Amino acid sequence: MSVKLDLHLIQSVYSNHSTSLQQPPKGVLRLRKSKYSAAMKRVVAKVAVVGCGISGSICASSLARNGVSVTVFDSGRGPGGRMSQRREVIEDGKELLFDHGAPYFVVRNSEVMGLVQEWEARALVTEWKEDFGSFDCGTKKFVDIEKDGVSKKYVGLPGMNSMCKAVCRENGVETKFGTTVGKLDWLEDKKSWHLTDLDGQVLGQFDGVVASDKNVVSSRFTSTTGRTPPLDMTLAPELALKLQEVSAAPCFVLMLAFAESLSSIPVKGFSFKNSEVLSRAFCDSSKPGRSATCECWVLHSTAEYARRVIAQYGLQKPSTFLLSKVAEELLKEFQSTDLNIPHPFFMKAHRWGSAFPVTAIAKEDKCLWDGSKRLAVCGDFCVSPDVEGAVLSGMTAAKKLLDIFSCL
């Protein structure tokens, strides 16, 4: 059958599903033409993606662009996961926005670069062209100043979650926020997945599942929700075993807003040397496309500091008291740099219990995969503890599912 005929067929199938035909744009996962056509003819596949961070979003996008109907569930209020943007409304009604997760990302992989170029063309990301460096808390001096452009740092526009937000608007992608997937049941007779939320409410039946968070089988899920993890370990013992290996370093961040600019700091992002409390600081408001009404900074704690606090206060949701105490301690350390840091008019701490995975459990395969149950597990913990690793993992999970759907 000629490709033209196939596309005709696909178009009619698509119009029946009230979605418009989209060829994957340049740089985005493309199946070989024959496989693409086969997949498109079978738009019947329904996949649930657990998590709307960057890995789940990329995976959802690749699947939907190849004709799969995707539902993305996330416990959070909006898209982004660890690339979320935090919105705070202060007393006078003024809105403050902070990239309180990943401040930027870098790209080394050519496949990811293709995707980033597409995002740049769509004004979803841009380069953050500023000077960066390190600050030595021992000598109280800036060192290793890296001039603008030495290594390209990308930021989302207008926030780090812009790419995840864009995926939510794509044809074929449905999103459900504030929904924690509580149970993933495999129905052997129907060869499909049955999903329910934490209250036992049915979320739907799906031909495949992508889980983009290690907590689908981890005890962390139990410590934060009080429930058993969504995926019964006996359903996919090999995957579950691998996921048990994942551990992650925690991090507290402090969001700060100042009325005046911190002019004694010669760079817009820096790491701390010789500090047991702070690891990095970024001037969020210096990123392109951000509001310039005040100067916003985000400080990151060291993993050791965060571990100490968690060891003392536990893993449950941090109280307002604890977050205020952490905020005071991080600010005190920032002010002890002798960098002339004024008092902020806004400050708030946030805890990331699992900020950076310390192991990569699928460096070669890039995701965990059980073909017999059409179950993929993706995320940065598979490849590398950064945005690029998460993107590669999400892309690979989509490829695995598309390959299997095109063979059915």
Ligand SMILES: Cc1cc2nc3c(=O)[nH]c(=O)nc-3n(C[C@H](O)[C@H](O)[C@H](O)COP(=O)(O)OP(=O)(O)OC[C@H]3O[C@@H](n4cnc5c(N)ncnc54)[C@H](O)[C@@H]3O)c2cc1C
């Ligand atoms: C403070 C901090 C600084 C960072 N700095 C950098 C940096 O400089 N450069 C860089 O490249 N990377 C950085 N990172 C890492 C980067 O943010 C991550 O590697 C990347 O965002 C991970 O994406 P992900 O999709 O794998 O996971 P996540 O973003 O964690 O997405 C998983 C999603 O799944 C959802 N979820 C989990 N379980 C369920 C469930 N049962 N039901 C429904 N939803 C569920 C979660 O709510 C979450 O939204 C930083 C991270 C943090 C926290």
